[in-house]
Amino acid sequence: MEQSSDRHRLIDAAHAAAEAASRLSRSTEAVESARGLTGSAERPVPRVLVSWAHRGEGWTDREASDWAREVVEFTGALRANGINADLDLFHSHETETDWTRFGPAQVKDSDFVVIAISEAWAQRWEGTNSLTVGAGAVAEADALKGLFQRDQGAWQRKVIVAILPSQSEDAIPEDLMRATRFWVAPDNPDSLETLVRTLTSQPLYAKPELGEIPVLPPAVAESLGRPKRASESPETEFGDYSAVLEEVKKQKRATRSEPSSDRLNMLMGLLDALSQ
Structure with missing residues (x-):
């Protein structure tokens, strides 16, 4: 039984x-x-x-x-x-x-x-x-x-x-x-x-094909670490601030006996800040 x-x-x-x-x-x-896979090659x-x-x-x-x-x-x-x-x-x-x-x-x-x-x-x-x-x-x-x-x-x-x-x-x-x-x-x-x-070697998530590595430009200049010339900075509107500042200082020393104007002092302060 x-x-x-x-x-x-x-x-x-x-x-x-x-x-x-x-x-x-x-x-x-x-x-x-639904995926259009019917009729695929025999496994x-x-x-x-x-x-x-x-x-x-x-x-x-x-x-x-x-x-x-x-x-x-x-x-x-x-x-x-x-x-x-x-x-x-x-x-x-x-x-x-x-x-x-x-x-x-x-x-x-x-x-x-x-x-x-x-x-x-x-x-x-x-x-x-x-x-x-x-x-x-x-x-x-x-x-x-x-x-x-x-x-x-x-x-x-x-x-x-x-x-x-x-x-x-x-x-x-x-x-x-x-x-x-x-x-x-x-x-x-x-x-x-x-x-x-x-x-049956049928993955639920098929691995995508490997693509090519994109070329990505650097976010900083290649010349990082050395002073830039004015020609290397097309985005700068004021050129080489340090050179302008030195020229202004020369003019001030040449006129040292004369009282300095507030406008000249302001200009020197601005150029000094921009040259840092």
């Missing part, structure tokens, strides 16, 4: 994922049509492995079933939006599947590994889980650690952490915090959009 109930929940999850993806697809088509389809831990220690069957439903909804929503997302549950009926190699091979061959984070998956990553459970997720975590040792850049480009509604960012191990993170809800198209954009 429990298995039948689980199957119905998974079927419901698939339908919910398809509906969410359909809403997101219709919204995206409307935006692209490459990214291959994605959704890595997850089936259950945590102490979980009830119902809790494990609800978590499986959430992960199936999430993976189905990605697939409905053109993302070739794969999940081990999709292969559970295949007798030819070698489960000791399935996860590591998917990690190697996929363009992205999206981790549906949970405390149980974090335990597999850290090696603190019971040694009798979670071998599949442990193998995938080990493959990711091996990739990190070989090529940190490739690891950074490949690994993404998805935080589904029932989970918390607190479950992310500290040494996994460097990975890109997304908060997503399978039944919320808006929460899926940013992740889909990342997986």
Whole structure:
């Protein structure tokens, strides 16, 4: 009876994922049509492995079933939006599947590994889980650690952490915090959009083309630091004030015996101020 109930929940999850993806697809088509982007060149389809831990220690069957439903909804929503997302549950009926190699091979061959984070998956990553459970997720975590040792850049480009509604960012191990993170809800198209954009290399804000550096004239004269000649100051109406002042002083000394007029003193004061 429990298995039948689980199957119905998974079927419901698939339908919910398809509906969410359909809403997101219709919204995206409307935006692209408004922007004149409909009919653009076909984009490459990214291959994605959704890595997850089936259950945590102490979980009830119902809790494990609800978590499986959430992960199936999430993976189905990605697939409905053109993302070739794969999940081990999709292969559970295949007798030819070698489960000791399935996860590591998917990690190697996929363009992205999206981790549906949970405390149980974090335990597999850290090696603190019971040694009798979670071998599949442990193998995938080990493959990711091996990739990190070989090529940190490739690891950074490949690994993404998805935080589904029932989970918390607190479950992310500290040494996994460097990975890109997304908060997503399978039944919320808006929460899926940013992740889909990342997986398909479609930025929301395209970087503008780089223009040329403008030529900007200086705000001060290039001759700053040396005296200007009258010919270098076309904006000056009075010419070289210092020279005029010296000429006036000469005339005053030549007529020193005569009383100085107020007009001459005023003129000397003005020229002296302008020459500073």
